[in-house]
Amino acid sequence: MTGIKICGVRDVATMQACADLRVDWVGLVFYQASPRYVTPEQAQVLTRSIPSHGDGGPARVGLFVKADDETIERTLQSVPLDILQIYDTEERAGAIKSRFGLPTWLARGVSSSSDLPSRAQFDGYVIEAPHQKGDDRPGGLGRTFDWTLTKNWTAPVFWMLAGGLNPSNVRDALHASGAPAVDVSSGVEDRPGHKSHDLIKKFVEKVRLGG
Numbered sequence: 001m002t003g004i005k006i007c008g009v010r011d012v013a014t015m016q017a018c019a020d021l022r023v024d025w026v027g028l029v030f031y032q033a034s035p036r037y038v039t040p041e042q043a044q045v046l047t048r049s050i051p052s053h054g055d056g057g058p059a060r061v062g063l064f065v066k067a068d069d070e071t072i073e074r075t076l077q078s079v080p081l082d083i084l085q086i087y088d089t090e091e092r093a094g095a096i097k098s099r100f101g102l103p104t105w106l107a108r109g110v111s112s113s114s115d116l117p118s119r120a121q122f123d124g125y126v127i128e129a130p131h132q133k134g135d136d137r138p139g140g141l142g143r144t145f146d147w148t149l150t151k152n153w154t155a156p157v158f159w160m161l162a163g164g165l166n167p168s169n170v171r172d173a174l175h176a177s178g179a180p181a182v183d184v185s186s187g188v189e190d191r192p193g194h195k196s197h198d199l200i201k202k203f204v205e206k207v208r209l210g211g
């Protein structure tokens with residue numbers, strides 16, 4: 001079954017909606033420039049509102065952008081994250097993986113097939129649209145890229161497709177990319193940082209049923 005990650009959750013009701021829909025992962029954004037930013041204290045309340053991953057709830061993914069060790073450490077003291085999603089260099093992401101010992105996904109923007117990772121350095125890759133000059137953040141911008149780039153890629157480890165997905169395009173994206181999992185944030189919002197339960201449900205139905 002295609003994996004589903006709903007990213008940028010900021011309220012308990014959305015967290016519970018994601019758990020009820022049995023999505024695989026929920027993402028918490030620890031990047032202050034994002035409209036989806038949550039503090040570690042807010043994230044603690046959110047993570048406690050649903051069953052732990054071991055008890056059948058979605059795995060909690062923490063997003064960090066160019067974060068130092070102290071920021072990640074302080075977050076982990078409050079929030080039991082299952083996976084780290086890192087926006088930084090490979091070297092820095094590798095150091096984070098070694099230091100914190102948690103499954104680590106590296107986000108990678110791709111504009112051509114030569115940007116696709118070939119080494120199994122991480123536990124997963126989030127493959128998304130490339131960063132553009134003037135962007136105030138490296139993701140969550142609702143921007144797509146050429147999904148066919150991944151079609152013939154032999155991925156070295158698990159990966160997911162992200163960037164500009166929504167209920168209307170996710171079937172085409174899955175077909176064109178061959179992705180085993182999808183990640184969505186702005187495409188299931190009715191305004192930046194505010195998730196729509198209706199759009200989340202529609203997205204999940206499209207992925208699972210082709211609805």
Ligand SMILES: O=C(O)c1ccccc1N[C@@H]1O[C@H](COP(=O)(O)O)[C@@H](O)[C@H]1O
Binds near residue numbers: 027031138141162
């Ligand atoms: O959501 C954000 O604001 C964000 C900020 C910084 C880094 C990543 C962010 N979001 C991630 O970007 C991709 C694509 O998002 P979208 O569906 O195009 O809105 C996804 O992994 C988000 O979790």
